[in-house]
Amino acid sequence: MSLDNASAVVPVLEARGISKTYRQGVWPFRKRNQVLDGVDLTLHRGEIIGLVGENGSGKSTLMQILVGELAADAGSIDLRGSLGYCPQGPIVFDRLTCDEHFELYGVAYELTREERVREQQRLYDDLDFKRYADTRVDRLSGGTLAKLNLALALLADPAVLLLDEPYAGFDWDTYLRFWDLVGRRREAGRSVLVISHFIADEQRFDRVVELHDGKATEKR
Template identity: 80%
Template sequence: MVLAASGISKTYRQGIWPFRRRNHVLDGASVSLHRGEVVGLVGENGSGKSTLMQILVGALSADAGAVDLRGSLGYCPQRPVVFERLTCDEHFELFGVAYGMTREERVAAQVRLYEELDFTRYADERADRLSGGTLAKLNLALALLPDPSVLLLDEPYAGFDWDTYLRFWDLVGRRRASGRAVLVISHFIADEDRFDRIIELRDGKATQK
């Protein structure tokens, strides 16, 4: 097992005193990932998918429960985290330094990702001039850059055209074959046969479909 989250609970307080109430978003949710496994996490809007994802990556603390990560982690958030004035190449260089990669490692991964996601021609384009689909490619590529053992993807193919969607699943398939683990969060999963398991988040709990 490369990632295990057990008994995750998270409550938000809403409203103003004395009418404040508690909103139990997660109530003992548990999720696990094994090597070479692609898992889908599905749930309606507001079911707590993104909250759980943020807890898994350490961006948000849980009220209860524990997360055990064994290996390196890559995270592709639903909303791209980019710098508007930097080009795609400059993003790769910046993130490569943050990941502690050598220049040779970063360049090799960068070239491969440009080709796999088909956006080499935008290498010198600033982020604020990219289309939504190309920005989504950059967002995904930055998460993949260090070849993490665990990859967490929050609505990763929103904005992808059909060709990019197929490229995405080819890329995920290669990661599965190499023993990497992938968790895909979405409000709706169409191609269920592409997943090893699908987990549904409902009423704050995670259950296997």
């Protein structure tokens, strides 16, 4: 087996039998909504996977479970390496600037100042938003806020990157920059799981996993 083939089969994230039921109300009016019913998902090194499914099929729920934000009712998750997460709603502080966010996240990720500044400059260039470095987050447009959200998830160069609809609000140029960036991550052996609603994106993924009736199936 060549090195490339060997690395391609190394799982970096393995989720097995993930189940989740949301419960609302109190007896006798209690409602149950089983969203995930034994979902299996494996992400290999250097693989870009699209997670698709109709509205309400459980994509965000699964991603929140994978990052540990939400507890599953059953199942196991095995993660090898670091994890980056870009949620649908950015986790930012209104009064801080973009630069200040990078500084804060750099400390949280335990990067040295040099490492953080190098990555920060690269991400400003890759996503083309350096001119907003000193702008407070509550004064950014929705698209620029989405760029910052994505950049913060990438700052520590995670082995596995989970993105919940990252390009809602991106203009065409940014959308293409996003896919360039994802392509470079694939080449570097990093893995990305992207929740997507765009049929047109499906050929950009190595594999597409569809959630339906609580189960995950491979689309092609």
